[in-house]
Amino acid sequence: MLAYIDDREAAGVASVERMRDAWKAMRAYWADLMPDAITDKLAQNYSATRRASVATIRTELGILAAALNLGERHGHIKRAPKVWRPQAPERRERHLTKAEFRAFLDACVAPHVRLYAILGVTTAARPSAILDLTWDRVDLEAGMANLNPVGRIQTAKRRPRVPLNDVAVEALRAAYDARQSIWVIERGGQKVGSIKKGFLAASERAGFKVTPYTLRHTGAVWMAEAGVPMPEIAQFLGHDDDRTTQRHYARFSPHYLRNAAGALKW
Incomplete structure (x- = not known):
């Protein structure tokens, strides 16, 4: 994950600090897992036990998925597993007349x-x-x-x-x-x-x-x-x-x- 964040920082992505903060919250659950051990059930359990909004959980699991995909593209892992994410809540942003x-x-x-x-x-x-x-x-x-x-x-x-x-x-x-x-x-x-x-x-x-x-x-x-x-x-x-x-x-x-x-x- 840290390699992915460093890669994004080198690419000039503005949300790097947000990624670092997300990893601090995620690390205890995900750090010791091998990629091929990641399943829908594990992601669903993370969602159920993580005390955060659905939007935050979706963001964190999205970062995990992106890091795994980058690892596959760079040849560090053979295949990136698909990471389950909870369904996004319908957004009803207010607009002004x-x-x-x-x-x-x-x-x-x-x-x-x-x-x-x-x-x-x-x-x-x-x-x-x-x-x-x-x-x-x-x-x-x-x-x-x-x-x-x-x-x-x-x-x-x-x-x-x-x-x-x-x-x-x-x-x-x-x-x-x-x-x-x-x-x-x-x-x-x-x-x-x-x-x-x-x-x-x-x-x-x-x-x-x-x-x-x-x-x-x-x-x-x-x-x-x-x-x-x-x-x-x-x-x-x-x-x-x-x-x-x-x-x-x-x-x-x-x-x-x-x-x-x-x-x-x-």
Whole structure:
């Protein structure tokens, strides 16, 4: 496992620290087992005895499976066993109406929180991508932002190049004129490591909870509601294909199952 984590760190994967923390929790159960001893029953017992959420257990077992697969590819083990994981709970992420978003934006007092909120919806990007964004990857004339830093290897959580609409460009121009560092989201000339505290304060003022991921989900829902094709939304979100997009956002489209419903006439 440690070899796998070191390999991921060398590849520039951002979630390495999370993997190390996961292994600390997993090590007592899994460290002394040979790969060919891993069975569904063992994984199911781990799930039953591990005092953690289903999402955490799925993440930990996913890391184990990835480490075994890497071991097979590098010839360290003959065959990587398939690792059982509990079924993912259905996610029901809240999204905002446009009126709710305007109210939340009004509640964003700090300039860096307000700018993040605007970019959160208009780029529908993951929080880490927005917080890592630097001015050299923002083209205000062309209205484009490259969310993937130079040298970062694209992972399953892709960071695409996205177009910026007029609202985003206007907010970015104002921020660019007042910039004090290379970071788009900055406070006092320093990179902002987490926007959660600012969102918590704005949520309290607005009277309803909004997280950074709420805005990513909101942007995707608004695109679907506007009839944007699922493959286009998938590219905007950085999904490898539109199956994930279809699963989460197809039902918000005005065209959803309309052809099927239209066939049910006599």
